[in-house]
Every structure is written in structure tokens, then in C-alpha cells.
Amino acid sequence: MRKTDHLGGITAFVATAQHGSFTAAAERLGLTKSAVAKSVGRLEARLGVELFLRSTRRLSLTPDGERFLASSQSAIEILEQAEAELTSHIAEPSGRLRIDLPAAFGRQRILPHLLRTLRQYPELSMTVTFSERFVDPIEEGVDLVVRIGELADSSGLIGRRLTTQKLVICASPDYLQRSGVPAETADMSHHQCIVGLRRNEPKIWLLKNSLGQVTRFTPPATHEFADGDAMLAAVLAGCGLSQLPLWLVGKYLAGGELVEVLSGHAGGEMPVSALWPKSRQLLPKIRFMVDTLVKAAEEGLLD
Incomplete structure (x- = not known):
């Protein structure tokens, strides 16, 4: 043989x-x-x-x-x-690159850069998946993972911070008219709240006061969605309050379809990072894509 x-x-x-x-x-x-x-x-x-x-x-x-x-x-x-x-001397990326992205952020902020890269480099192929759960790149054969939130320690992975998500609490005018506007965080216990659903992770909101101190608040989980776009749809439909990233809700706040509440506690942030296995840190296709995403973040295209 x-x-x-x-x-x-x-x-x-x-x-x-x-x-x-x-x-x-x-x-x-x-x-x-x-x-x-x-x-x-x-x-x-x-x-x-x-x-x-x-x-x-x-x-x-x-x-x-x-x-x-x-x-x-x-x-x-x-x-x-x-x-x-x-x-490592090859300038153009080639071969198959397997990437896993968070659903809403991945589709809206990362995917356009991936598609632009595919048009530019025809020798590069991609397998792109979307999930909110923790993905172990080593165990699941994924080359590159983008994740939102603080990273758990992992000796087998390398991480690179790309950007941060700025968070705001908001609701539809219709919901606030029916349920009232919360004046302080304690009022939220009497409201319907829309939270992200992630396995084995606590459902918390990050609140920042005027002194810049950040506290972790556990909202009542009235409605749970495992997708940022679904959470946004629920807020727009008047189903409750939610803490969402500014990049996702900014245009709706500007257009009056959503209203920010508890603005004195806004400013919480969550990091967005790229992760890849240490064993593959020198692969040109991974290095190229990480550099592409870092450049996009530096130019403010991921915010």
C-alpha cells in the first residue's frame, strides 16, 4: 500500500x-x-x-x-x-478557509469583507458557518472564529482583538407608551426584557455609570432569542426592552423607530475578537484574513 x-x-x-x-x-x-x-x-x-x-x-x-x-x-x-x-512567501491566499461567525454581526459586518476577498482572490475557497455557541476550532476543524465577548482562557488558541461593540438599552415608542419609561435600573424588573440566548452563559447586561464604572445587571428574561437580528425584530415589534449593539440599532434610533432608555447607564462595551489555533498561526490564508479584518476594524468598517 x-x-x-x-x-x-x-x-x-x-x-x-x-x-x-x-x-x-x-x-x-x-x-x-x-x-x-x-x-x-x-x-x-x-x-x-x-x-x-x-x-x-x-x-x-x-x-x-x-x-x-x-x-x-x-x-x-x-x-x-x-x-x-x-x-509563507506566497502573497496571495489560496485553498479552503473555514470560518465561523456570530450570526447578526457576522452577516452584516464581516461577510462583506469575506465576499470582497473571494472576488479578489479566485484561488481561495471558503466554508462559512454562523453560530452563537462556543466553537472549539481545534476540535471542529475550523481555521478562524470571530466571537463577541470576553474570551475564555485557551492555551491552544491565539486571539486578536478586532473592535468593541458599544451597547445601548432601547425599546419601541409603542412599548414605552404602553409600559412606561424606566427611570432607573431597578425599574427594569417590572418590564418585559428581550435577551440573547447562549448555552451555559448568564444573561447579563453591562451598565456604565457617569463615573465610568461598569456593573453587570441580570435582566428578567421575558423573551429569549439566539440571534441578534431576531432580538432586533422583537424590539421593533414592541415586545420589550433590550440591550443591543449600537451598530445594529443606530439607524432605528436615528429614525425614531427605537428610543434609547437609561442613557445614563449606556457605554458598556463587549470586545470582538478573531481566534485561530496556534498550530495554524503561520498559514498564509489565515494570516491574510486576520490582517484583512484588522485593517477593516482600524478603518472603522466593523463598528
């Missing part, structure tokens, strides 16, 4: 272990489910061990599989690093 077949089997095995099924691995690798399963089967036959325990519902790694996965991931990282060093 050729050595390239060996490498193909290892790649199929790692993708299957990371994604939990032959189907998901096939989608990640651009192959058929049958091809991935056969490739892993040939690898097991060559090694003389079972790497997966197979059932009708799921795959799980055997002890041998867990040990081999750790070694295989290290080997793949070494190969990626070698490729990055070899191609």
Missing part, C-alpha cells in the same frame, strides 16, 4: 474522531461516507487494532484509538506547520 494511502487513512480517522461519525467526517473532507469508512477500515486492518467501537447509534474511540488520535493530531500539526513555513 502506498504511503499516501496511509496518510489518507489517518486523515479520515482524525476527522471521524473529531466529528463523531463517518457522515460528518465525509462532509468535512468532501468525500462519501463509504469512502471514509473504508479508509478507516483499511487503517485498522493495517495497524491490527480497532480504533473505534461501532454501534448503530454512535462511534466511540477505543483506548488504542485515543492514543493513536493524540499521535495523529500531533503529526498533522507538524505537517501543517511545515506547509505554512514553505508557503
Whole structure:
């Protein structure tokens, strides 16, 4: 058997272990489910061990599989690093870049820069997903992640601050006419509030007083939405108060469709950052895209 077949089997095995099924691995690798399963089967036959325990519902790694996965991931990282060093002189990005973005911010602020890049560099391909949950780039095979909020410590990732989101609390004139205008933060406990829904994360608003001190306020979660555009739609529909980024609601405030409340507590900010695995820090396509987003942020195009 050729050595390239060996490498193909290892790649199929790692993708299957990371994604939990032959189907998901096939989608990640651009192959058929049958091809991935056969490739892993040939690898097991060559090694003389079972790497997966197979059932009708799921795959799980055997002890041998867990040990081999750790070694295989290290080997793949070494190969990626070698490729990055070899191609670091290439000026134009190429290959497939996998990016995961927060939904509303990603569509409105990041996606236009990605599309402009695709038009400019035809050798570059992208797989773009949108989610609000935490995405582990290493485990899920994503090259670059953009996230809003403070970053959890992770020794396997590199982060770069792009910009900050300035936050305001607002509501529709119709809602305020029906429910009254809150004069202080304690009044919000008597209001309907629209909050973001993120798994295993507290629902808090950042309030900033005249002295510049920031406090964390837990609003009553009357309505929960896992998408910024949906939250905006609910506020415009008169469903309650919400704290939203100024880039999202600015034009509605200017047009009178929304009204800012508790302006004395405005000014809270949330960081927006790009994250990527340390093992891929030298890949030209990642470096190019991070530089593109940093430049856009410096020019105020992400605000």
C-alpha cells in the first residue's frame, strides 16, 4: 500500500474522531461516507487494532484509538506547520478557509469583507458557518472564529482583538407608551426584557455609570432569542426592552423607530475578537484574513 494511502487513512480517522461519525467526517473532507469508512477500515486492518467501537447509534474511540488520535493530531500539526513555513512567501491566499461567525454581526459586518476577498482572490475557497455557541476550532476543524465577548482562557488558541461593540438599552415608542419609561435600573424588573440566548452563559447586561464604572445587571428574561437580528425584530415589534449593539440599532434610533432608555447607564462595551489555533498561526490564508479584518476594524468598517 502506498504511503499516501496511509496518510489518507489517518486523515479520515482524525476527522471521524473529531466529528463523531463517518457522515460528518465525509462532509468535512468532501468525500462519501463509504469512502471514509473504508479508509478507516483499511487503517485498522493495517495497524491490527480497532480504533473505534461501532454501534448503530454512535462511534466511540477505543483506548488504542485515543492514543493513536493524540499521535495523529500531533503529526498533522507538524505537517501543517511545515506547509505554512514553505508557503509563507506566497502573497496571495489560496485553498479552503473555514470560518465561523456570530450570526447578526457576522452577516452584516464581516461577510462583506469575506465576499470582497473571494472576488479578489479566485484561488481561495471558503466554508462559512454562523453560530452563537462556543466553537472549539481545534476540535471542529475550523481555521478562524470571530466571537463577541470576553474570551475564555485557551492555551491552544491565539486571539486578536478586532473592535468593541458599544451597547445601548432601547425599546419601541409603542412599548414605552404602553409600559412606561424606566427611570432607573431597578425599574427594569417590572418590564418585559428581550435577551440573547447562549448555552451555559448568564444573561447579563453591562451598565456604565457617569463615573465610568461598569456593573453587570441580570435582566428578567421575558423573551429569549439566539440571534441578534431576531432580538432586533422583537424590539421593533414592541415586545420589550433590550440591550443591543449600537451598530445594529443606530439607524432605528436615528429614525425614531427605537428610543434609547437609561442613557445614563449606556457605554458598556463587549470586545470582538478573531481566534485561530496556534498550530495554524503561520498559514498564509489565515494570516491574510486576520490582517484583512484588522485593517477593516482600524478603518472603522466593523463598528
